[in-house]
Amino acid sequence: MASDPKADLHRYLKVARQAVRWKLEGLSEYDVRRPLTPTATNLLGLVKHLATTEQGYFGDCMGRSFGEKLPWADLYDTDPNADMFATAEESREDLLALYERVAEFSDSVIAELPLNAPGVVPWWPEERRYVTLHLLLVHMIAETNRHAGHADILREGLDGEAGLREGLSNLPEQDWATHRERVERAAREASGQASGRV
Numbered sequence: 001m002a003s004d005p006k007a008d009l010h011r012y013l014k015v016a017r018q019a020v021r022w023k024l025e026g027l028s029e030y031d032v033r034r035p036l037t038p039t040a041t042n043l044l045g046l047v048k049h050l051a052t053t054e055q056g057y058f059g060d061c062m063g064r065s066f067g068e069k070l071p072w073a074d075l076y077d078t079d080p081n082a083d084m085f086a087t088a089e090e091s092r093e094d095l096l097a098l099y100e101r102v103a104e105f106s107d108s109v110i111a112e113l114p115l116n117a118p119g120v121v122p123w124w125p126e127e128r129r130y131v132t133l134h135l136l137l138v139h140m141i142a143e144t145n146r147h148a149g150h151a152d153i154l155r156e157g158l159d160g161e162a163g164l165r166e167g168l169s170n171l172p173e174q175d176w177a178t179h180r181e182r183v184e185r186a187a188r189e190a191s192g193q194a195s196g197r198v
Contacts, residue, residue: 006115009137010107016144017103019164020047021096023151027158033086036154043154044092045085046147048072051099052083053143057136058106061119066105068098110137 024032032044059066072082115134156162163169
């Protein structure tokens, strides 16, 4: 059976989106919002950022209108992290619904255009800003999977939940505490800490 390159790329984007959304399920309002790294990375902020980014690439860059103005888009000059966290007034439901609307919009753009459809990314350097739908699909798959990986680590740190997606952990069944101790022991031995050397 022959592969359909556009369908393959689109499927990978859809799977990555599902992974990101799933990482928020079952968590408290505080846990989806709170900063979990020194740079304040948080789960709901990742969703807001991905919605913003995806509508920009498949909308603005492909000459298509998403039809909604994202209020934080005007704040980038004074607050470059405006799309990386949810304000107290922005509900989880609203931001997840926005991500769904952006996904539907992007899916329609992807369905309508051929992979070689031209686009322009005005915020990229001049020598790279003239692109195709193909390149933007690859870029958004990479972007979404990168942040899905962030979400994996954040969620595991919150409550130990890990895995690829609901119903498919993609992790072997084992005693993780024992495995972690083994990895810690190897790190200490390699650094000389086990014998008192530092």
